[in-house]
Amino acid sequence: MPVYWLILIVLGLAAIGYVAGRGRAIASNGGDPRGLHSLPSFYGHNVALSVMTPAFGLLIVWLIAQPILIDLSVSADIPDSAIAEGQNRSLVMSDVRRLADGLDLMVQDGTITEADAQSATADGDLRDRLADVGVALGSDIQAYVLDAAQTYRGMASTGSLFMWGAVLLAAIAGFGISYAKTNKDFRARNTVEQGITVLLIGAACIAILTTIGILFSLIANTFEFFRLYNITDFFFGTVWNPSFSGRGGASELGILPLLWGTFYISLVALLVAVPIGLFAAIYLSEYATPRVRSIAKPMLEVLAGIPTIVYGLFALLTVGPFLVSVFGKDTVGWMSGGTAVITAGLVMGVMLIPFVSSLSDDIINAVPQAMRDGSYGLGATQSETIRQVVLPAALPGIVGAILLAASRAIGETMIVVLGAGAAAKLSLNPFEAMTTVTAKIVSQLTGDSDFASPEALVAFALGTTLFVITLGLNVFALYIVRKYREQYE
Amino acid sequence: MNDMRIIQRTAGMNDIKIHAKGVDVFYGDNHAIKDVSVDIEDKTVTAFIGPSGCGKSTFLRCLNRMNDTIDICRVTGDIRLDDEDIYDKAVDPVQLRAKVGMVFQKPNPFPKSIYDNVAYGPRIHGLARNKADLDEIVEKSLRRGAIWDEVKDRLDAPGTGLSGGQQQRLCIARAVATAPEVLLMDEPCSALDPIATAQVEELIDELRQNYSVVIVTHSMQQAARVSQKTAFFHLGDLVEYGETGKIFTNPDDSRTESYITGRIG
Ligand SMILES: Nc1ncnc2c1ncn2[C@@H]1O[C@H](COP(=O)(O)OP(=O)(O)OP(=O)(O)O)[C@@H](O)[C@H]1O
Numbered sequence: 001m002p003v004y005w006l007i008l009i010v011l012g013l014a015a016i017g018y019v020a021g022r023g024r025a026i027a028s029n030g031g032d033p034r035g036l037h038s039l040p041s042f043y044g045h046n047v048a049l050s051v052m053t054p055a056f057g058l059l060i061v062w063l064i065a066q067p068i069l070i071d072l073s074v075s076a077d078i079p080d081s082a083i084a085e086g087q088n089r090s091l092v093m094s095d096v097r098r099l100a101d102g103l104d105l106m107v108q109d110g111t112i113t114e115a116d117a118q119s120a121t122a123d124g125d126l127r128d129r130l131a132d133v134g135v136a137l138g139s140d141i142q143a144y145v146l147d148a149a150q151t152y153r154g155m156a157s158t159g160s161l162f163m164w165g166a167v168l169l170a171a172i173a174g175f176g177i178s179y180a181k182t183n184k185d186f187r188a189r190n191t192v193e194q195g196i197t198v199l200l201i202g203a204a205c206i207a208i209l210t211t212i213g214i215l216f217s218l219i220a221n222t223f224e225f226f227r228l229y230n231i232t233d234f235f236f237g238t239v240w241n242p243s244f245s246g247r248g249g250a251s252e253l254g255i256l257p258l259l260w261g262t263f264y265i266s267l268v269a270l271l272v273a274v275p276i277g278l279f280a281a282i283y284l285s286e287y288a289t290p291r292v293r294s295i296a297k298p299m300l301e302v303l304a305g306i307p308t309i310v311y312g313l314f315a316l317l318t319v320g321p322f323l324v325s326v327f328g329k330d331t332v333g334w335m336s337g338g339t340a341v342i343t344a345g346l347v348m349g350v351m352l353i354p355f356v357s358s359l360s361d362d363i364i365n366a367v368p369q370a371m372r373d374g375s376y377g378l379g380a381t382q383s384e385t386i387r388q389v390v391l392p393a394a395l396p397g398i399v400g401a402i403l404l405a406a407s408r409a410i411g412e413t414m415i416v417v418l419g420a421g422a423a424a425k426l427s428l429n430p431f432e433a434m435t436t437v438t439a440k441i442v443s444q445l446t447g448d449s450d451f452a453s454p455e456a457l458v459a460f461a462l463g464t465t466l467f468v469i470t471l472g473l474n475v476f477a478l479y480i481v482r483k484y485r486e487q488y489e
Numbered sequence: 490m491n492d493m494r495i496i497q498r499t500a501g502m503n504d505i506k507i508h509a510k511g512v513d514v515f516y517g518d519n520h521a522i523k524d525v526s527v528d529i530e531d532k533t534v535t536a537f538i539g540p541s542g543c544g545k546s547t548f549l550r551c552l553n554r555m556n557d558t559i560d561i562c563r564v565t566g567d568i569r570l571d572d573e574d575i576y577d578k579a580v581d582p583v584q585l586r587a588k589v590g591m592v593f594q595k596p597n598p599f600p601k602s603i604y605d606n607v608a609y610g611p612r613i614h615g616l617a618r619n620k621a622d623l624d625e626i627v628e629k630s631l632r633r634g635a636i637w638d639e640v641k642d643r644l645d646a647p648g649t650g651l652s653g654g655q656q657q658r659l660c661i662a663r664a665v666a667t668a669p670e671v672l673l674m675d676e677p678c679s680a681l682d683p684i685a686t687a688q689v690e691e692l693i694d695e696l697r698q699n700y701s702v703v704i705v706t707h708s709m710q711q712a713a714r715v716s717q718k719t720a721f722f723h724l725g726d727l728v729e730y731g732e733t734g735k736i737f738t739n740p741d742d743s744r745t746e747s748y749i750t751g752r753i754g
């Protein structure tokens with residue numbers, strides 16, 4: 001039976017537990033809910049939580065651990081000698097899993113019975129029938145793979161049987177214990193609140209653990225890359241020239257041209273977005289009438305909802321050709337093609353305007369009116385008030401907004417791919433094509449390159465570098481914000 | 490009432506500084522000030538008293554057009570400063586506020602250093618020729634605000650880091666630094682101890698030599714001590730306006746008497 005039935009059963013138990021716990025608490029005080037230590041609903045919640053927490057906790061751990069354990073044990077059963085030439089263990093194991101899943105699917109569909117599935121043989125039309133239910137196997141089914149798949153299925157079904165038992169047992173035990181504890185003096189409110197705290201901590205931990213997990217996968221692959229490629233050549237190399245599929249000699253994988261492209265394009269973008277966004281925010285929050293504001297602010301925010309690929313097309317089809325017609329060979333001859341730093345930078349700047357303006361607008365609005373009154377009361381004009389009182393008070397938040405926009409700019413990919421070209425170059429000329437770290441990560445991982453080659457692994461090193469840079473930027477932002485907080489609050 | 494030092498001061502032969510006639514103020518549909526007419530004299534301290542919510546702050550804010558910053562607020566009537574209609578289109582509210590300074594009911598120091606808080610007004614109005622000049626104005630203002638001794642060693646510290654009462658005095662110093670002709674003070678001593686209160690009252694008395702001061706207060710004793718004229722507001726009406734001595738000893742209206750003796754409010 002599928003897992004969601006189990007989830008439903010536990011939820012049902014929890015609902016029953018709620019009613020029962022509540023009822024028992026009231027009954028323990030002779031039917032009067034007033035003398036209880038906590039409100040009756042807390043007793044109910046306590047029982048419900050006691051049912052769900054251990055049951056679901058166990059379920060999650062089991063669902064994660066079971067496949068790993070079964071994998072290990074099945075894989076250990078396959079002798080080295082059985083693995084064919086040119087294959088490796090992990091490929092065989094993935095075939096095993098696919099085959100096992102396929103058989104399960106067929107049983108579910110009713111194509112074959114469970115007994116048939118267990119006695120299926122490797123020869124015959126098994127592969128075709130699997131293809132019919134959507135499971136495509138790369139090669140003919142080997143007997144030992146089928147054996148392993150059968151063992152796999154056997155262990156999985158025993159495992160899930162045990163899982164059902166254990167989870168239900170945990171739920172019932174939770175029910176029993178908390179129900180027994182329920183009486184009028186039991187501090188249900190404190191217990192429930194503790195439970196909720198744990199829940200919140202759990203959510204925070206998941207967020208943090210995921211980040212750490214991502215980081216580890218990045219770092220592991222980065223180390224792998226540095227085993228194959230010299231670390232100083234990577235960080236200080238000024239040439240980016242990867243060669244694909246081992247053809248045509250060694251690659252040169254220097255990050256500097258990419259970093260330079262990233263910074264240059266982000267700089268242009270921020271030069272566009274920060275003044276325009278900030279001025280727009282000041283207009284909206286200080287000068288605009290409520291009516292104008294209620295129309296203009298959502299319209300500006302629509303810009304933030306446009307997918308970046310659309311901005312990329314805009315850069316490629318509109319801004320690029322326009323800039324060429326202004327700076328191209330017909331006039332001053334500075335620009336030879338539409339894809340250039342300036343094209344991508346301008347369009348990215350437009351993309352960032354709503355980030356800067358919307359955040360700054362909220363922050364400026366949060367400056368208390370009393371502060372403005374104080375300034376007006378001393379005979380200051382509106383612009384003096386804004387420049388000397390409102391903006392300084394809002395500065396930490398505005399700096400935060402700008403750094404957030406900078407992170408976005410550094411991480412942006414599509415606009416760069418379409419607007420800035422693909423040439424990795426170290427140049428000061430904004431009318432030349434350049435490329436960024438993110439765009440190169442994409443181009444290194446797409447295509448049919450071997451994932452173990454330095455040309456592909458370099459993507460992880462690039463990713464790690466980018467991560468460190470954005471992390472540094474965020475830490476810097478926090479530092480600035482904190483410094484001003486200390487001064488101004 | 491015994492501890493009231495009601496000083497019988499010579500009834501002013503002073504000029505009228507602010508002349509308000511038939512002033513009505515509406516917050517949306519709420520009629521907060523009803524047909525109030527007051528003449529505020531030059532070189533005089535005028536006290537506004539009355540129960541909470543009766544419109545003292547609202548009327549005070551009309552005198553330097555601070556109500557302009559409230560969207561829903563509408564002011565009608567005639568208010569003249571030195572015989573010039575301050576609600577006239579030709580009048581720049583910014584210049585008006587430089588002449589009619591204000592200390593707000595809630596202290597609102599800027600998120601700047603103590604020095605910059607006080608120097609703010611003199612800077613935007615160009616009152617100081619050089620840094621030394623500005624230093625002098627700041628020190629003098631802080632002394633007049635009775636806070637110099639407490640902050641002289643930390644003029645660079647943020648004004649928002651001071652205690653409530655210190656912030657109140659900083660705001661007084663800030664308002665004094667611009668050298669306004671009229672100073673509107675909305676409960677300037679509400680958070681001050683008796684010593685600081687006495688110092689602020691001294692300041693008010695000193696300001697009276699050259700300026701006109703309007704003070705809102707909930708302390709009858711304070712109104713009696715510092716003011717020469719007193720206006721009693723009740724539910725948006727100006728009930729009685731006259732010599733402080735007369736209001737406190739022999740009011741015309743029974744509501745005034747009940748309020749002063751603590752029976753309504
Ligand atoms: N910004 C505002 N928006 C709407 N109504 C307001 C506003 N400020 C004051 N009011 C209303 O105007 C009336 C008078 O308020 P005001 O602040 O002038 O009273 P007050 O006499 O200063 O009282 P207190 O002694 O408590 O300071 C009150 O009814 C109040 O609700």
Ligand SMILES: [Mg+2]
Pocket residue numbers: 545546547594675
């Ligand atoms: Mg008030």
